[in-house]
Amino acid sequence: MGLLVDGEWHDKWYDTKKHGGRFVRSESQFRNQIAPDTEFAPESGRYHLYVSYACPWAHRTLIFRQLKGLEQHISVSVVHPLMLENGWEFKQPPLHDALHQKDYLYQLYQLVDPNYSGRVTVPVLWDKKTQTIVNNESAEIIRIFNQAFNDITGNHQDFYPAALREAIDGVNEWVYRDINNGVYRCGFATTQEAYEEAYQALFAALDRVEGMLGKQRYLVGDQLTEADWRLFTTLVRFDAVYYSHFKTNRQRISDFPNIKRYVADLYATPGVADTLVMDHIKQHYYGSHKTINPTGIVPKGPVIDFSA
Numbered sequence: 001m002g003l004l005v006d007g008e009w010h011d012k013w014y015d016t017k018k019h020g021g022r023f024v025r026s027e028s029q030f031r032n033q034i035a036p037d038t039e040f041a042p043e044s045g046r047y048h049l050y051v052s053y054a055c056p057w058a059h060r061t062l063i064f065r066q067l068k069g070l071e072q073h074i075s076v077s078v079v080h081p082l083m084l085e086n087g088w089e090f091k092q093p094p095l096h097d098a099l100h101q102k103d104y105l106y107q108l109y110q111l112v113d114p115n116y117s118g119r120v121t122v123p124v125l126w127d128k129k130t131q132t133i134v135n136n137e138s139a140e141i142i143r144i145f146n147q148a149f150n151d152i153t154g155n156h157q158d159f160y161p162a163a164l165r166e167a168i169d170g171v172n173e174w175v176y177r178d179i180n181n182g183v184y185r186c187g188f189a190t191t192q193e194a195y196e197e198a199y200q201a202l203f204a205a206l207d208r209v210e211g212m213l214g215k216q217r218y219l220v221g222d223q224l225t226e227a228d229w230r231l232f233t234t235l236v237r238f239d240a241v242y243y244s245h246f247k248t249n250r251q252r253i254s255d256f257p258n259i260k261r262y263v264a265d266l267y268a269t270p271g272v273a274d275t276l277v278m279d280h281i282k283q284h285y286y287g288s289h290k291t292i293n294p295t296g297i298v299p300k301g302p303v304i305d306f307s308a
């Protein structure tokens with residue numbers, strides 16, 4: 001785990017000291033859009049997605065690639081699940097850098113900006129034509145996938161419809177803060193106080209979701225939206241990883257009847273099961289965070305059947 005400083009790689013863990021033991025996520029730096037008649041026009045075969053199967057943020061983008069019929073139009077490289085002193089790594093196929101044959105993800109960031117300072121994260125949406133990173137913020141990549149290629153794919157399903165945007169943004173805000181990022185705030189906290197603060201907020205938010213799903217099928221009424229997919233990728237990692245590794249153990253997702261049913265409902269969506277690679281998820285978290293799990297031992301359980 002590390003970061004680039006003026007283009008140079010430093011092996012360094014998150015600095016929580018300056019925030020009283022709290023984990024504070026930094027902002028993604030590449031924030032371009034894909035749109036007709038711009039530098040980044042929608043074209044089949046032009047863009048490439050770098051992901052980790054382990055990562056909940058990257059997982060969102062893989063789900064949108066499936067749901068929007070982009071498999072033939074946007075190629076993918078998957079990093080090795082372990083993120084150690086060199087950050088995300090490429091290995092032998094199929095876990096290789098299909099475009100540049102680099103060894104480490106940070107080398108792609110260096111290619112784009114030899115003086116880049118910041119974290120080296122997945123997902124990365126890459127432009128093969130101009131050899132640059134279009135965007136490395138999953139929240140924006142899924143919106144690009146939601147609409148930019150519609151004329152190419154003929155898939156007009158809309159997970160961020162204009163009429164629901166305000167409601168979706170409203171849900172996203174607290175789901176991101178207290179659940180998506182909330183599990184990390186629990187797991188990466190380095191003081192008891194910071195952990196408990198994040199834990200309270202996390203379970204208050206999950207209780208809120210449980211209540212909502214007692215009355216409606218999805219987070220924003222009866223229509224499936226991006227808000228659901230953003231929550232889904234955290235929920236499917238919860239019982240196998242966050243519950244024990246990040247100490248989010250008031251209860252499991254499978255102990256919330258409505259949320260459990262909701263996860264099974266979303267998981268049954270055609271194409272989605274293929275994007276969930278539990279083996280990478282478990283290897284990554286238990287094997288990469290040596291400050292939390294020094295032995296790197298990956299627990300065998302639990303047995304989870306998302307389709308039950």
Ligand SMILES: N[C@@H](CCC(=O)N[C@@H](CS)C(=O)NCC(=O)O)C(=O)O
Binds near residue numbers: 056057119121137139
């Ligand atoms: N805000 C980013 C966060 C991406 C992110 O933090 N990805 C993690 C993997 S789950 C990562 O690559 N971390 C490497 C690091 O922080 O050094 C997004 O949603 O795309």
